Amino acid sequence: MADRTFLNWPFFEEGHRDWAAKVEAVAAALAVDHGDTDAACRTLVRRLGAAGVLQVTADASGAGLDVRKLCLAREILARHDGLADFAFAMQGLGTAAITLFGSPAQRAEWLGKTAAGEAIAAFALTEPQSGSDVASSTMTAVRDGDDYVLNGEKTWISNGGIADVYTLFARTGEAPGAKGLSAFIVTPDLAGFEVVERLETIAPHPLATLRFTNCRLPASAMIGAPGQGFKIAMSVLDVFRSTVAAAALGFARRALDEALGRVTTRQVQGAPLFDLQMVQGHIADMALDVDAAALLIYRAAWTKDSGAPRVTREAAMAKLFSTEAAQGVIDKAVQLFGGEGVRSGATVERLYREIRALRIYEGASDVQRIVIARQAMMAQEGAK
The missing domain is CATH 2.40.110.10 (Butyryl-CoA Dehydrogenase, subunit A, domain 2)
Known part of the structure; x- marks a missing residue:
């Protein structure tokens, strides 16, 4: 079971903890066949909509989006099933412009359908x-x-x-x-x-x-x-960039869980693999990266939910660090599994394939570095 103690951090309210428990229960029961990707996505959208999970991806009232709930959902879904995370994320990303900038008629026409899983965005x-x-x-x-x-x-x-x-x-x-x-x-x-x-x-x-x-x-x-x-696109990405980081965190948490299971059950020379100090060092680095990513992600989400008009710096930092760190965590997990780690169909092999795109889409890692550097320069000039 992945560590859930982070839900006690001051970034969250009781409603967020209840939300996480709900998404966890839904995600654990999905079990959708991925043989036909299109069919699987359609099924996942319908089931997530029927379960009420997609409600946080849209707001017909125009009040906005709860970024912490979006991030929690993506983290939990990604830990269970990368395609379920994708299905959830696209319902939000695809309609966020309508939620944030659409007319009452546009919101009324589309947001109810996408939130119910009746239309794909x-x-x-x-x-x-x-x-x-x-x-x-x-x-x-x-x-x-x-x-x-x-x-x-x-x-x-x-x-x-x-x-x-x-x-x-x-x-x-x-x-x-x-x-x-x-x-x-x-x-x-x-x-x-x-x-x-x-x-x-x-x-x-x-x-x-x-x-x-x-x-x-x-x-x-x-x-x-x-x-x-352009303003609309950047405002949407300002919200959803943090959620990409959360999906990466979900993949990293799953990789850490898988690695811990491996090193405590795999025997080397009559003792668990975990007894090797080098292995303990890898586990420590993985756990550190997971917590550091979570802190950056939920700082960005909390800042946005607290009323900040933009979180360009915070979201860029969260996305850059979390996706790069998750790649490293998953790579270590593959290494700890040895040959089994590259066997087609193994959990860590799937994670290894799934994480790579997150370092590219919604702003590649090097683009995030440029954004962060420019934000740092702006802050320096503003302090003068």
């Missing part, structure tokens, strides 16, 4: 020539009467091909660079919407490249105001 930001550099996006949305016409491609879109609703960002041209982007609600039934490629990765998830060719949608599909797209 996606977040369409990345383009073939612009990953972390969102400001250089080239997909266009040209006003034509009461409509906008979309042209361009999005790629590496999670839930691409199975989503019922996409939050999509395109260039409307109010100004150059970041100030010329806008956000839209797009559905896959629109003429000119095409899934051109499904993308396979080392840890299977529904991913796709999407193409829009003279795809017409009503102006009422815009989220917020023209030119607000």
